[in-house]
Amino acid sequence: MKAFGKILGLVILGLLLIIVALGFALTHLFDPNDYKDEIRQLARDKAHVELTLNGDIGWSLFPWLGLELHEASIATLKNPKVPFADLQMLGLSVRVLPLLRREVQMSDVRVEGLNLTLERDEHGHGNWEDIGKPLPAGETSVVAGAAPADATPAATEKPATVERPVKLDIDSLTVNNARVQYTDARNGQTLTAESIQLSTGAVHEGVNIPLKMTAFFSVGTPVVKARTELNGELRFDRALKRYQFEDMKLSGEASGEPLQGKTMTFAAQGQLLVDMAANVAEWNGLKVSANQLRALGELNVRDLDKEPKLTGGLSIAQLDLRKFLDSVGVVLPPMADATTLGKFELVSRLDGSNNRLALEDLAIKLDDSAFTGRLAVEDFAKQALRVQLKADKFDADRYLPAKSEAAKGTTAARQAEVQQKEAGAVAGPGTSPLPDAPTQTAWSNDKLLPVDRLRALDVQADLNFGVLTLEKLPIHDATLKASGLDGLVTLETLSGGLYAGQFETKGTLDVRPAVPLIALNTKVTRVPVEHFIKSQTDTPPVKGLLTLNSNLTANGNSQKALVDTLNGTASFVINDGVLVNANLEQQLCQGIATLNRKSLSGEPRGKDTPFQELKGSLVLRNGVASNPDLRARIPGLALKGNGDIDLRVLGMDYRVGVTIEGDKREMPDPACQVNERFAGLEFPLRCRGPLEMGAKACRIDKDGVGKLAGQALGNRINEKLEEKLGDKVSPELKDALKGLFKR
Structure with missing residues (x-):
């Protein structure tokens, strides 16, 4: 038995020596x-x-x-x-x-x-x-001497078998030093990965494989370049069709045209899993950073074999959004408040597919405002945006475009003009010359609307605010619903409470033509008017509760163009009002003193004039509002007038008549005594100048004083006729005689 084992060992050794000898001979005698x-x-x-x-x-x-x-x-x-x-x-x-x-x-x-x-x-x-x-059958390779790629007839091929x-x-x-280049002739795009260095540990199925890779990526249009480094442990199981990338860490730097010469440092890490048997993919423990931005979350994709469905969550830590956007080359338009976007954070649940992405259960903190709701792009190709948000408060004025230097210069010049004219009016009330019609440009030529972006807009927005500040007006419980499609933007409603009153605006913006067209319908109910017409000195010319209905149209893409083409109608009523810094009593006394041929000796008792009601209607044509039926009721007085408001220069030109009604008491100043012959007389005023001056631009209309004197003389003669005639003539004749002196 021992001998047999020895013989067997020698045989095996001999066979191994023969195999080694054959291998040596093949490798040395056979040249591939x-x-x-x-x-x-x-x-x-x-x-x-x-x-x-x-x-x-x-x-x-x-x-x-x-x-x-x-x-x-x-x-x-x-x-x-x-x-x-x-x-x-x-x-x-x-x-x-x-x-x-x-x-x-x-x-x-x-x-x-x-x-x-x-x-x-x-x-x-x-x-x-x-x-x-x-x-394909019948074709051969174009290489010289090449045989057909598949010479064996299909009928002789053996059926495929499942192999281990x-x-x-x-x-x-x-x-x-590997290089990969991808070119797409459909869009001219080129993607290149160069200087690829890849190294792994031992590659065994079912165990973690250490992996490290570095590469330089570049994109052709627009030009973007990035240096990347990838580390982690790869694990795969082909039988289960399961692939994992554990402790994945990706980092690098990017630069290029979209970054406007800036450099972005980025990093991402987490646990990746792709299960082809279950058709799911996951990214758990997601951490992403880009310059100042830090984000956490998780991503889950299912139905990989059909239309993939994305779910997950995302949280962005608080950051200075303005600095971050600047660091990645995003140039923000100048805003009225340069400190906006200083604080931003976001938490949301993700829901999407290969053509849409929605941020559900969204919570955003932006500066001093907090938003909740939903933000979605329903169609990437159409850029269909859907917005449903609620906010506690939002000051929109801070985010509006800043005024250009030209607009600031116009505002400063107009403010100086108004102050100069107001100073002249205060210096000699009732006697200074009437200010000339203003000529300063009141509106900016700055571009207002991003027309190209609006034409491509597909949006539906539903916004609600606890307090929305717009044009310095605090709108409570504000609601904004708007939609835009194919260049037509529709404001379904902008409504809310305003200083214990209410307002609602509806309208359309049509940017399909070369020149944008705007149509607005506004209703205002008992809102303090002074908040709409504050002057450059922050002193409103009129106070009171405004009720307004307007239907206006305009076209253009600047403040000046819109005002120059403003057309439509409006009606207004101001109740429980006050004419600020306008002592109509003093103006009337000056007129009465003129008629009495006396001089006023007393000082006016007050500087404002209260009124019960001020109403009228407006017809607007190309920026000029005609008001043919101005009416006001002041205790003891009635006021009516007509004139124009030139919105192009914020100027006015009115003729106003003030009638004394039933107040026969003596005035403190003897020169301003009102007797029966002045009852029913209409005292003429002329108001012309900057709109901001309000009633301070009004003076006695000297052209009408002569007519008023004739009317007063007629009243005096009628009194004498009454005394002389008594009951000696018929009432019809007496009235006819009085009428002769009233004409």
Whole structure:
């Protein structure tokens, strides 16, 4: 038995020596470079690719099947002269005996100088889609001397059988100086990854594989360049179709045209999982940073085999949004308040697909405001935006465009003009000359609307505010509903409470024509009018509760253009009002003193004039509002007038008549005594000048005083007739005689 064992051992040793000797003989006596043509033909017939071997082939046989390829390239059979991949060197070694058990045991695998070119043509077909495909029947390769790619008739092919998967066992994989370029002829876009360095630990199925990769990426249009580094542990199970990337960390820097010369430092990390059997993908423990921005969250994608559905969550920590946007090259338009966007944070639940993304259960903090609701892009291709938000408070004035220097100069010039004219009016009340009509430009020529963006707008917005500040007006429980599609923006409603009153505005903005068209319908109910017409000195000319109805249209894209083309109608009523800094009593006394041919000696008792009601209607034509029926009721007085308000220069020109009604008491000043002959007389006033001056621009109309004197003389003669005639004549004759002196 011992002898048999010894003999068996010698036989096995002899066989091993023979195998080693055969391997030595093969590797030294057999040169694969002599069979390049056969190897290329084998690649065409079995792998259906065009293999070009420009360099030498080095190899070893046992116990490792070693192979080194130099200067090799691969092309598709359809386009064999244009390789989609080439490399400088590929080196690998495979154990021979495990191959018999369908196990691939490799030592280190090295790839040097890999260059991969991927192209998609005008029809959307990619060159990589032809890899491994035989030529259609009847076609042959264009390479000289090449045999048909698949010479075996289809009828003789054996049916495919399910085979046990190959087991991989690789000590390491190293890729040096690789390059991948992708070009899409449909949009002219080019994406390139260069200087790719990839290294892994031992590659075994079902265990974590350490991986590290660095690369430089660039995009052609617009030009973007990025340096990236990727680290983590890769794990895969082909039987379960499950792939994991644990402790993934991606970092780098980016620059380019969109960043306007700025550099963005970015990083991302988390746990990635793709389960093809369950058709789900997950990114858990997501952490993302970009310059000052820090975000946490998780992403889940299901139905990978159909239309993918995205769910998850996202949280952005508080940051200075203005500084962040500046750091990534976003140039914000100048705002009225340069400190806006200083605080921003966001928390939301994500819901989306390959064509839409919604931020559900959204909570945003922006400066001093807090928003909740929903924000969604329902169609990426159409940029269909849907907004449903509620806010505790929001000061819109802070975010409006800042005035240009030209507009500021216009405002300053107009303010100086108003102050000068107001000073003149105060210096000599009742006697100073009437101010000339204003000529300063009151409105800005700055562009108001981003017309191109509005024409492409597809939006539906539903906003609610606890307090919305707009044009310094605090609107309580404000509601804003608007929509925009194909260049037509519709304001369904902007309404709310305003200083214990109510208002509502509806309208449209049509940017489809070359010149935008605006139509507005406004209703205001018992809102303090002084908050609408504050002057440059913050002293309103009129106070009271305003009720207004207006229907207006205009066209243009600046304040000046809109005012110059303003047309429509309006009606207004002001109740429980006050004419500020306008002592009509003094003005009337001055007129009465003129009629009495006396001079006033007393000082006026007050500087304001209260009134019960002020109402009228307006017809607007190209920026000029005509008011033919101004009426006001003041205790003891009645006021009526007509005139124009030129909104183009914020000027007015009115003729006003003030009638004394039933107040026959003596005035403190003897020169201002009212007797019966002045009862019913209409005292003429002329109001012309800047609108901000209000009643301070009004003076006695000297042209009308003469007529008033004649009327007063007629009243005096009528009194004498009454005394003389008594009951001696009939009432009809008496009235006729009185009428002669009233004309």
